[in-house]
Amino acid sequence: MNQPDTADWQPMATAPRDGSRILVTIRASEQGPAEVDVVRWARAAHAVEPGWVATDSDAIAPVTYTAGELASWMPLPTALSGRNRPRIAKSELPQPDPGEIDGSAI
Template identity: 55%
Template sequence: MDEPDRWRNMASAPRDGSRILVTVRPTEQGPAEVDMAYWSRADQHGEEGWRSSDSQPGRVVEYADPELKCWMPLP
């Protein structure tokens, strides 16, 4: 990948299950932050979508597309 240290539009984020850094938009629940996430296909724990990489079965942190602003490959 060219320019690995630059933030990119979420539309270009890999949806192959690889872990990436994402920026999470600020909400009423908290300020903007950076998290490590991956694209997950639908399974018994939910529908396909972005999940926090530290999610565990039964305690899944999912992000809706509008919650994520941009992404970057892991350093």
């Protein structure tokens, strides 16, 4: 399967339902602001139908999302996903404070 560009969010209708972990955007609601979570398509404990389950859920009280709560998805980035991005020159990186080189900030 060809992976879509990880810079582009995809419609939830195209999300894989094979149990693989994906990033999703959660719509803002009265419970809180919009956010991002990692989910997979699975059957939660004691659930009749499979659905989108947060991967950091507790087995006893899983966090599940309805289709209306999720706006879009993208595959999880891989270690190789940034290979074609331009390199940052060492001179552009922030330089450490000389007074805190040895962990003296404690």
